[in-house]
Amino acid sequence: MIDTIIFDFGNIFIDIDYNLTQEALKKLGVKEWTTELDTLNNEYEVGKIDELQFIQGIQKHTNNADLIEIRAAWNALLLDFPLKRLEFLQMIEGKYRIFLLSNTDATHIDKFEHKFGESFARDFYSCFEKVYFSFEIGKRKPDENTYKYVLNSHNLTPKKTLFIDDRLENIEGAKKCGLHTWHLDPEKENVTQLLEFIKSIHD
Incomplete structure (x- = not known):
């Protein structure tokens, strides 16, 4: 029986x-995403370097783009946050223990909070028992220690937990x-279908 969900x-x-x-x-001159840039991104995602070091690291691969342009380009991937997903989360928060576990960086989280507003972000975060961002905990998925860190911090039972x-x-x-998993396809599925998915596990 699922009693915990990690999103x-x-x-x-x-x-x-x-x-x-x-x-x-690319428009700023970054021809390809190199191994060096990938390493830089991973270091930023686990908080080993700060935002300035990260953006300056990308800057070396551009046509001398300024830091503000690079930051905007880095945040270009962030799109919509449909309200129905927040409302769904608020509906289930009392039924399950719920956690957020995200590979992300300070730049993206800052942009999210400014784009949707502090009150929206606060409403979202407050649904979770605990929010785990990789840049704050120094660990990132898919390293097994990342999941174990969350499980052990809250005495969670893997076979009762859905990721x-x-x-x-x-x-x-x-x-x-040992976690139950839902590999959600954002092209075809929506997190608001969660209860149907859990029912399929239990059936």
């Missing part, structure tokens, strides 16, 4: 399109920790 953030609650950031960075993510590698990491 991802991007493409579960807020719609994102990585292509928009890639295109915006929801749109990225397959993160789902695989959760499975290794």
